[in-house]
Amino acid sequence: MFSRFEWSVAMRYLRARRADGFISLIAIFSFLGIMLGVATLIIVMSVMNGFRQELVAKLLGFNGHVIVSAYDGNLRDYGPMAGAILDVPGVKSASPYIHAQVMAIKDGRASGAFVRGLTDEDLDFHKLEGMTVRSGSLGELAYERTIVMGYRLARGLGVSAGDEVTLIAPSFTATPFGSLPRGVSFQVAATLDVGIYDFDNLFIGMPLSEAQTFFRYGNAVTNIEVMVEHPEDVESYMPAIDHLVGGAGFVTSWRQTNQSLVSALDVERNVMFLILTLIIVVAAFNIISSLIMLVKDKARDVAILRTMGASQGSIMRIFIISGASVGVVGTVLGVLLGVLFCENIQGIKTLLEALTGTDLWNAEVRFLSEIPAVLDVSEVALIVVMALVLSFLATLPPSLRAARLDPVDVLRYE
Incomplete structure (x- = not known):
């Protein structure tokens, strides 16, 4: 789908030079934004999954179903x-x-x-x-x-x-x-x-x-x-048990007993997912900004390539590669950072507490004695797909603009 020529030109555009260093700086910020956004989403969602799982497991183990x-x-x-x-x-x-x-x-x-x-x-x-x-x-x-x-x-x-x-x-x-x-x-x-x-x-x-x-x-x-x-x-199970109890008493499930707690956890989890997704969205807008500036800066190069026989599709793919590469690398490193953080979250907590001298996980407030983190593979996959899709969509407007540049208009006064 992508030729060697397109990859070569795209990678050359990504390498910073003195003339377009500011563009590369924006691309770096986009990369960091996507990486931190993906890592933060994975960490926060894993901690909330672990918190819910541990809390419900302990409540069920002690109170019954x-x-x-x-x-x-x-x-x-x-x-x-x-x-x-x-x-x-x-x-x-x-x-x-x-x-x-x-x-x-x-x-x-x-x-x-x-x-x-x-x-x-x-x-x-x-x-x-x-x-x-x-x-x-x-x-x-x-x-x-x-x-x-x-x-x-x-x-x-x-x-x-x-x-x-x-x-x-x-x-x-x-x-x-x-x-x-x-x-x-x-x-x-x-x-x-x-x-x-x-x-x-x-x-x-x-x-x-x-x-x-x-x-x-x-x-x-x-x-x-x-x-x-x-x-x-x-x-x-409730109807059969309720029938056996009859008028001697009433039956309640663990969901009814802890309804407010479980509902609050689910709502908080969904809200946090939406809020943290905005970090990736902002990073995607940075990709658009950097690519628009790159297209404007490379307009003369694009015109020359067109006169040498490059098609509109080829020009479009060059800028898609340039923008999507930032998103792909940022997403991959973000996943690695998030997974490593979750696997070592207890040690990181201990280190931060020693450095700051504060209690980062107060059991009196959060019910559990330790920070739980449970990685959900399907959830991580959803975050990865969402980050890649947003990164790809962010490359389309600038790439279409680059493909539609008229070589005659660009080179008229050269």
Whole structure:
């Protein structure tokens, strides 16, 4: 499609000389704009993909895909109900649990928290991806009046594994001196790093039987947690589960529970993509500017080439090569820069924090402890195609103008 002659002339036009150095300077800015635009798009979209994936994975791993809740807060006949839900095709598990709020107190320090009373199987937190035990051992939960808690909550109360902490229940006990809040001391068996700031700062876990006794639920629970095979298609499981629950309670999916968060992430992702695409668009306009100036500067050369037999198509292809080369090289280097940045993002973050002395990723604001980055091959391909198409389209107006130059008009006064 492109002859050796066209490539030779196009590459010669791209090399800077003193006479047309300013044109080459604009071309360099166009190249840098496309390279940085592509790299920035890949980095930002990868971080947002990773953030959404990690956040949703941790929320799903800790909260379940479908939650069955009682209207009055107590599910009394939860055993047969959980068994029936487990028979629904695609359901992997149905686990009863108790969810309640408490006040945790230790040596004058107090903090609000939520308690999860879990079955023995669900107390095996090692099965949750990304969760680590900071201190103590989960095996200690076999004893009575033992709990585990998020490590940030433990740090705020000044406790560690083996210490005791007093939990104040939201119910009251009648005494001769009036109604008093009921407090019980529990030993901390282990502290956990869930990886989500709110959970690390608020979570307390205990065996289900202990929670039933402490909160005086008897043989009842507050919820049933349902895990399904395909959480992204959770709506397809809802009708069958809702039918089994009947009037005993209501069913909510993880999408409904985290609707505002997931919607905000999707909107932010789309808006960031559009905004950062403008960097590539601006770089494409710079290609147009540099090519228009190049065409004006090389008008005499184009006229001579035409008189020597070069066709309009050949002249057009010469300037298309000149402009598109900037876009292609900038896109390729931008992809390499973006991929390398994403693969080493944690090390780069640590280096920048050491140089600036600031915290670039505050877990209190962003929920996750580390910066996640997940490269989506289809998304990278879309960015590459978009950059190449914009670069190619930017070369067409100047190239058409060069092809339509009349040699007679250009050389009349030479």
